[in-house]
Amino acid sequence: MIEDAERRGDRVDVFAAAAGGANVAPVGEDVSDGQHLYDAGHRLRPSDLGLLKSAGVDAVAVYERPTVGVLPTGEELVAADPGPGEVVETNGGTVAQYVSRWGGVPTRRGVVTDDEAALRTAIREAVDSHDVVVTTGGSSVGARDHVPEVIADLGTVLVHGVALQPGHPVALCVVDDTPVVALPGYPVAAIVNAVQFLRPLLKAVGHAPATAHPTTDAVLARKIASEPGTRSFVRVTRHGDEDGRPTVTPTRAGGSGVLSSVALADGWVVVPEDCEGYDAGTTVAVEQWEWSA
Known part of the structure; x- marks a missing residue:
């Protein structure tokens, strides 16, 4: 070890006993030649990146994180300071944060009013520019709940309504091969449905392993x-x-x-x-x- 030795010109003085092979790392001690390190689909952790670098691997092929358009809907929603009949919009920000945690790249747009033409335009634009689209609100069967109907005009509603409590009025859809998840407007129902449906969807689209909750x-x-x-x-x-x-x-x-x-x-x-x-x-x-x- 360097603390037990001192260089003096072209010689080294050693001040402690040194057995043969001591303090010498043999070739292949960390990674041997031809050793298999990771399978395709493995999510690279910080320690994995260090091991790859130490093995001389400077670049690996990876999947891109899926892009996700987040569209909160509802004419009663406001950013802050709600008046009579208004509600502070929270679902868009909450869902966008979960998208980031679950491996996606969210793009959150402003609130879309409960108007069929406005919803159709917003959903169409989101589908054209993202791998996954998620809406919040307007997924039930009320007079102002137009989201499933609009999506049906643009594509296919595969499921509308599930036996979950809370979170019954979720809709699972496809528009031009792009998955669209229509979450309910009630915050708890939106979170439950996002965990049950959006999270595994993002894992599948992003080719990431699906892990169980602790x-x-x-x-x-x-x-x-x-x-x-x-x-x-x-x-x-x-x-x-x-x-x-x-x-x-x-x-x-x-x-x-x-x-x-x-x-x-x-x-x-x-x-x-x-x-x-x-x-x-x-x-x-x-x-x-x-x-x-």
Whole structure:
């Protein structure tokens, strides 16, 4: 080692015993000649880039991140300071942030009013310039919910309405081979549907591996009720431990428009369609979906 030696002209004085081969890295100790490093589809991490560089690989072929057009809709939406009958627009920014986390490159445009001509123009432009398009709002069956109808004129609505709570009125569509996801306008429903449908779509389009959400086993402190035939996403908060296991309580604010029920929760419990809920004391899996890339 250099601290045990000193160079003096054309000689080196060594001040400690040196066994043969000590402090010498053999060829192939890190990466051997012809060694297989990564398969196609592997998502490169910082340590992977360091290993490739050390092995003399300066460039690799990668897939581009999918571009995603994010279109919030609704004539009642405003950027700030809402008046009577107005609502602050949050879905566009929220969805755009999730798109970035899930591997996409979002382009968020301004709010599109509930007018069929305006919606048709905005969706057409987004489809022509992005790999994926996602709209928020206007996906239900109300008098001002025109998004599925407009998309049907431009392409094909494959699915309109799913057995999820919250998040029933989502629409899954295709326009000119471009996937279009029409999310509901209620913030919690939009997030649930984005996690269930937009996230795996971006993984598929971006050729990225689909990973499961991290989960934690916890004990329910209060009963969860669920409607049979519907998959429910019940937000829960952690408030202590029982016999070394965390305990969780369903949030009392369960409406699709109560954004704090998601933002202040520690995860959600998925109640399957064939179950009417879980009793207090049941051990359940809490999906920590916010930590998923």
